Amino acid sequence: MTGLSTDFRLPVACPTCGSHRMRVSQVRNPDDKVFCASCTRYVCLYHEACKVIDRGPGSESEALIEAAANRKG
Known part of the structure; x- marks a missing residue:
């Protein structure tokens, strides 16, 4: 994969x-x-992961990490 x-x-x-x-x-x-x-453990389905991402990070530091790791391009 x-x-x-x-x-x-x-x-x-x-x-x-x-x-x-x-x-x-x-x-x-x-x-x-x-x-x-x-x-390589199964975690969830992609639409469930999108819901978690849409809810947002739990803290400001987590938000910075998310922005850096998930930036496009």
């Missing part, structure tokens, strides 16, 4: 390893599975 996927950062950490870096297919369909980029 690494060749046809893209990474992004979630404010919620992986329950297994604690990483915030997630991986989803480049197509980003709402029903695509999101996996932890570190341990």
Whole structure:
């Protein structure tokens, strides 16, 4: 999945390893599975991850990290 996927950062950490870096297919369909980029554990569906991102980070420092990690281009 690494060749046809893209990474992004979630404010919620992986329950297994604690990483915030997630991986989803480049197509980003709402029903695509999101996996932890570190341990490859299934985390959620892409539309659920979008809801978490839309809710926003829990703190100002988390907001800065999110802005840097998820910037486009």
